[in-house]
Amino acid sequence: MTEAATHQAIEAVWRIxxxxxxxxxxxxxxxxxxxxxxxxxxxxxxxxxWPRTGIPDNPGAWLMATxxxxxxxxxxxxxxxxxxxxxxxxxxxxxxxQPPPEVETLIDENVGDDVLRLVLVACHPVxxxxxxxxxxxxxxxxxxxxxxxxxxxxPEPTIAQRIVRAKRTLAEAxxxxxxxxxxxxxxxxxxxxxxxxxxxxxxxxxxRGDDWMRTELCDDALRLGRILAELVPGxxxxxxxxxxxxxxxxxxxxxxxxxGEPILLLDQDRSRWDQLLVHRGLAALERAESLARPxxxxxxxxxxxxxxxxxxxNEETDWPRIVALYDALAELTRSxxxxxxxxxxxxxxxxxxxxxxxxxxxxxxQALRGYHLLPSVRGDLLMKLGRFDEARVELERxxxxxxxxxxxxxxxxRAAACRLSAADVKxxx
Amino acid sequence: xxxxxxVKASKNSEAGKLPEEKDFVAMGNFNxxxxxxxxxxxxDGLHPSSRGKRVRxxxxxxxxxxxxxxxxxxxxxxxxxxxxxxxxEAVEWVRRCPDPMPGEESEIEIRPIFEAEDFxxxxxxxxxxxxxxxxxxxxxxxxxxxxKS
Numbered sequence: 001m002t003e004a005a006t007h008q009a010i011e012a013v014w015r016i017x018x019x020x021x022x023x024x025x026x027x028x029x030x031x032x033x034x035x036x037x038x039x040x041x042x043x044x045x046x047x048x049x050w051p052r053t054g055i056p057d058n059p060g061a062w063l064m065a066t067x068x069x070x071x072x073x074x075x076x077x078x079x080x081x082x083x084x085x086x087x088x089x090x091x092x093x094x095x096x097x098q099p100p101p102e103v104e105t106l107i108d109e110n111v112g113d114d115v116l117r118l119v120l121v122a123c124h125p126v127x128x129x130x131x132x133x134x135x136x137x138x139x140x141x142x143x144x145x146x147x148x149x150x151x152x153x154x155p156e157p158t159i160a161q162r163i164v165r166a167k168r169t170l171a172e173a174x175x176x177x178x179x180x181x182x183x184x185x186x187x188x189x190x191x192x193x194x195x196x197x198x199x200x201x202x203x204x205x206x207x208r209g210d211d212w213m214r215t216e217l218c219d220d221a222l223r224l225g226r227i228l229a230e231l232v233p234g235x236x237x238x239x240x241x242x243x244x245x246x247x248x249x250x251x252x253x254x255x256x257x258x259x260g261e262p263i264l265l266l267d268q269d270r271s272r273w274d275q276l277l278v279h280r281g282l283a284a285l286e287r288a289e290s291l292a293r294p295x296x297x298x299x300x301x302x303x304x305x306x307x308x309x310x311x312x313x314n315e316e317t318d319w320p321r322i323v324a325l326y327d328a329l330a331e332l333t334r335s336x337x338x339x340x341x342x343x344x345x346x347x348x349x350x351x352x353x354x355x356x357x358x359x360x361x362x363x364x365x366q367a368l369r370g371y372h373l374l375p376s377v378r379g380d381l382l383m384k385l386g387r388f389d390e391a392r393v394e395l396e397r398x399x400x401x402x403x404x405x406x407x408x409x410x411x412x413x414r415a416a417a418c419r420l421s422a423a424d425v426k427x428x429x
Numbered sequence: 430x431x432x433x434x435x436v437k438a439s440k441n442s443e444a445g446k447l448p449e450e451k452d453f454v455a456m457g458n459f460n461x462x463x464x465x466x467x468x469x470x471x472x473d474g475l476h477p478s479s480r481g482k483r484v485r486x487x488x489x490x491x492x493x494x495x496x497x498x499x500x501x502x503x504x505x506x507x508x509x510x511x512x513x514x515x516x517x518e519a520v521e522w523v524r525r526c527p528d529p530m531p532g533e534e535s536e537i538e539i540r541p542i543f544e545a546e547d548f549x550x551x552x553x554x555x556x557x558x559x560x561x562x563x564x565x566x567x568x569x570x571x572x573x574x575x576x577k578s
Binding site: 008009011012013015016055057059112219222223224225226227230231276280 | 464465466467468470471510512514515517518520521522524
């Protein structure tokens with residue numbers, strides 16, 4: 001194996017092992033920053049040794065043993081220091097107040113718990129959403145700071161700083177490292193699911209930049225979701241989120257045109273939907289629905305996505321069922337964005353004027369101010385009602401508000417189509 | 430990226446000999462690990478080629494050939510579909526796989542699955558759409574069949 005090839009292989013090992021490695025270390029040293037440092041040092045040692053010795057048969061165990069030795073060294077040094085400096089300065093080291101004595105035996109148990117603990121810490125509510133996203137991709141996705149920065153179109157130092165600050169916040173807040181059970185665990189999950197879905201969405205409909213989709217981020221989020229589903233298999237919402245992401249990802253190929261332009265759901269060529277992901281999504285939804293009633297927000301959204309996935313043509317879409325699901329979702333979330341989506345469904349199920357009535361009620365909604373999809377939806381309904389001049393104004397407004405270049409182009413094109421239709425109507429009359 | 434990971438056949442697999450329980454358990458554990466890592470998308474094992482058929486295309490002529498087929502080592506005994514970050518990651522996972530054909534020499538082959546971006550200019554959107562439509566039809570029929578059975 002050439003040195004370059006070995007390095008690529010080590011990178012792959014890192015991706016597979018890093019979460020378990022860091023998770024196992026966090027349990028023992030009770031400090032995310034230190035755990036990651038120890039893991040990184042083990043990786044450096046591997047980069048030094050493996051090109052010469054070849055990759056060991058069990059690289060995960062090798063990395064863990066190396067990091068563990070480091071941890072033990074540090075603990076010993078820390079304790080010697082402690083003895084010298086007295087108990088007053090107990091917290092001076094970064095090892096926390098009570099390092100457990102049996103480091104070796106503790107490290108190899110409960111791998112699942114280790115990864116779950118790491119997820120919960122990385123997504124801890126004391127952290128800002130941005131910090132949670134960066135930390136989760138770094139610690140659980142195995143992404144480098146550079147990769148995260150590229151994915152979010154942010155300068156690398158920004159992400160690096162975000163991660164450093166997040167680790168400091170976690171240390172200062174002394175977040176507990178026990179894995180909660182039962183209802184306590186369920187209470188912590190929304191903050192985790194939010195992070196995963198946010199990563200997915202940033203990939204699925206990029207808010208910034210020139211590309212309408214960044215598939216790699218979708219893949220990362222899906223992988224995190226699938227991992228979570230196995231960590232907490234009894235939680236319906238986790239399966240709901242996985243189902244939602246699988247179903248949305250199944251449409252990825254169909255929602256981009258040859259020139260990179262977005263294609264909206266009802267204009268998509270359904271034969272291009274990825275049936276493997278559709279099947280996986282429907283299976284995850286079934287799993288979620290078998291676990292809990294009433295259904296939570298992710299399961300409901302997945303159920304809506306499933307209505308589209310099951311329809312082989314637009315006409316087969318069960319819009320009344322979608323409306324009913326949005327009713328439940330709106331009641332649960334009280335979100336104006338959900339109300340807006342519900343209006344779209346109502347428009348499809350019972351006609352554009354019914355939909356428009358609901359949208360008009362949302363126009364003064366504070367939370368939707370600046371949200372380009374409000375005028376976009378309104379323009380669309382007006383267009384269907386043949387009120388082309390009003391529709392054009394709304395679509396132009398939507399275009400001026402959209403932040404994604406591709407989306408803006410699409411809205412401008414639809415506004416232009418309205419202008420043509422309006423002229424056509426005038427000519428005929 | 431997605432890869433198809435092919436477990437090549439062996440004398441025993443072609444003879445329809447099932448693995449011993451401990452080997453079954455080891456493979457089950459490996460599959461569980463793949464699921465837990467969010468890597469495994471699909472997997473199945475195949476019957477020996479004695480239960481398969483081939484259709485040979487030659488100059489417009491189509492001939493149906495019954496199994497078994499002789500080139501054992503080139504035959505496929507089972508497959509996975511994985512979602513991985515790189516081909517190297519797939520290799521690392523295969524290195525963790527228990528011996529698929531204990532007591533015999535065997536191979537596992539990793540093949541990246543074509544993504545839309547991999548096709549050159551000659552692969553027009555129309556052509557691509559047509560191919561995927563056909564693929565979808567096949568899958569729809571499959572799932573209809575599965576529901577019936």
